[in-house]
Amino acid sequence: MRFLRQVYAILGKELAIEWRTREVLSAMLVFSLLVLVIFNFAFELQGVDILVLGPGLLWVAICFSGILGLGRSFARERDKGSLEGMLLAPVDRGAIFLAKATANFIFIVLMEAVTLPLFVILFNVPIMWFPLVGYIILGTLGFSAIGTLLSAIAASTRMREVMLPVLMFPVLVPLLVAAVKITQGALQNLPFSDYQGWFTLLVAYDIIFVTAAFLTFEYVVEE
Amino acid sequence: MTKTRNWSDFLGIAAFIAIAVALYFAFVFAPTEASMGSIQRIFYFHMGSNAASIISIILAAVTAALFLRTGKPKYDRISYSCMELGVLFGAISLATGMLWARPVWGTWWTWEARLTSFLILWLVYVAYIMLRASARDDVTIARIAAVFTFIGAIDVPFIMVAPRIWKGLHPVLEGEAGGEFTFGMTPNMLITLFVCISAMILLYLYLLYQRTKLAELESDVAELREQYAE
Numbered sequence: 110m111r112f113l114r115q116v117y118a119i120l121g122k123e124l125a126i127e128w129r130t131r132e133v134l135s136a137m138l139v140f141s142l143l144v145l146v147i148f149n150f151a152f153e154l155q156g157v158d159i160l161v162l163g164p165g166l167l168w169v170a171i172c173f174s175g176i177l178g179l180g181r182s183f184a185r186e187r188d189k190g191s192l193e194g195m196l197l198a199p200v201d202r203g204a205i206f207l208a209k210a211t212a213n214f215i216f217i218v219l220m221e222a223v224t225l226p227l228f229v230i231l232f233n234v235p236i237m238w239f240p241l242v243g244y245i246i247l248g249t250l251g252f253s254a255i256g257t258l259l260s261a262i263a264a265s266t267r268m269r270e271v272m273l274p275v276l277m278f279p280v281l282v283p284l285l286v287a288a289v290k291i292t293q294g295a296l297q298n299l300p301f302s303d304y305q306g307w308f309t310l311l312v313a314y315d316i317i318f319v320t321a322a323f324l325t326f327e328y329v330v331e332e
Numbered sequence: 333m334t335k336t337r338n339w340s341d342f343l344g345i346a347a348f349i350a351i352a353v354a355l356y357f358a359f360v361f362a363p364t365e366a367s368m369g370s371i372q373r374i375f376y377f378h379m380g381s382n383a384a385s386i387i388s389i390i391l392a393a394v395t396a397a398l399f400l401r402t403g404k405p406k407y408d409r410i411s412y413s414c415m416e417l418g419v420l421f422g423a424i425s426l427a428t429g430m431l432w433a434r435p436v437w438g439t440w441w442t443w444e445a446r447l448t449s450f451l452i453l454w455l456v457y458v459a460y461i462m463l464r465a466s467a468r469d470d471v472t473i474a475r476i477a478a479v480f481t482f483i484g485a486i487d488v489p490f491i492m493v494a495p496r497i498w499k500g501l502h503p504v505l506e507g508e509a510g511g512e513f514t515f516g517m518t519p520n521m522l523i524t525l526f527v528c529i530s531a532m533i534l535l536y537l538y539l540l541y542q543r544t545k546l547a548e549l550e551s552d553v554a555e556l557r558e559q560y561a562e
Contacts, residue, residue, distance in 0.1 A: 266466040279455040283490035
């Protein structure tokens with residue numbers, strides 16, 4: 110109970126900061142829009158089968174702008190030394206992680222809530238909302254868990270925001286491939302059994318990395 | 333001190349002899365492969381360095397976990413050395429693989445399951461080195477690097493599985509790569525392969541020992557410098 114109250118309090122603080130500044134969310138939104146626009150020019154997407162290329166494009170947009178938000182998550186704390194304050198408070202390390210990860214998850218989902226319709230509008234994609242939204246959220250879960258941990262790691266190095274993508278992409282590859290594949294399956298209306306392997310992989314990745322990130326987080330922030 | 337010194341010298345000599353023997357086996361003892369010719373001989377060293385770099389991530393993860401548990405800098409130094417050697421042996425493996433693939437497959441690189449998995453593993457090693465290089469202070473970096481090693485090691489099964497599902501629909505290259513080499517080998521080729529893998533692993537262990545020793549000396553120097561600065 111105490112643990113949940115702590116998570117709730119830190120999550121409230123995260124959301125309040127974001128609500129007052131709106132800096133992370135707006136940067137993420139603009140960036141994901143830019144990625145979509147740039148891809149359109151880079152790949153001449155008119156007339157191409159968008160159902161084949163689209164999922165990759167969508168996930169690259171989500172990934173890039175997600176990393177932008179994740180980078181701020183701990184860099185912001187380090188700037189003003191507020192992480193030390195939080196660590197000094199009698200709060201469980203796991204609670205800090207869960208709250209941070211949940212906040213990042215919410216921001217990324219909000220960004221996706223705009224990016225996905227934009228993607229549909231800009232590229233004229235016929236879309237089945239029902240399983241697709243679930244799959245994207247499933248991908249975002251692992252993404253924000255591992256992203257939060259690596260953001261904390263990157264924030265304690267000298268290069269911070271530069272380090273985050275370098276650390277994150279190699280670890281993220283399996284999740285990204287799986288997410289792209291099931292998104293593709295959902296967009297093309299394939300039967301579930303066609304991409305069931307990917308679905309299992311994604312769920313396994315989520316479970317294992319959420320747990321691993323939760324358990325190892327305390328070593329990262331320990332002073 | 334003298335005892336460990338003897339031990340490491342012995343390991344070094346053993347590695348040297350093993351590599352010499354491996355060279356003999358790969359170039360003289362092993363028969364020339366019928367369809368690929370002599371280029372196939374590079375495969376023995378390719379497999380050897382490949383084995384060493386895969387052992388590397390396991391060793392690194394175990395020592396990283398030990399470091400997080402005990403906090404002894406010794407384990408961190410071993411873990412760091414493992415990851416660095418992972419980059420080295422991974423690069424050798426990738427390079428020899430490409431040299432072999434060019435004449436045999438007609439391409440330097442193909443996004444085949446095994447190649448893709450290995451490249452991603454190698455990128456994890458490289459990311460680790462980047463992380464170490466951007467350290468702010470030694471105590472923090474050792475801990476966060478250990479966590480990253482741990483995460484990277486958990487990622488390995490996924491890295492191995494994902495490209496296989498991905499390429500599940502195209503078993504053609506898979507058969508070309510796996511079929512001919514593991515099952516189409518004569519006994520002499522298999523012996524050579526075994527000798528080469530053992531030799532590369534011995535070399536790996538020797539280098540690991542030396543690199544760990546070097547890391548120890550580095551931290552001693554840093555300590556002394558701090559003492560004199562005061």
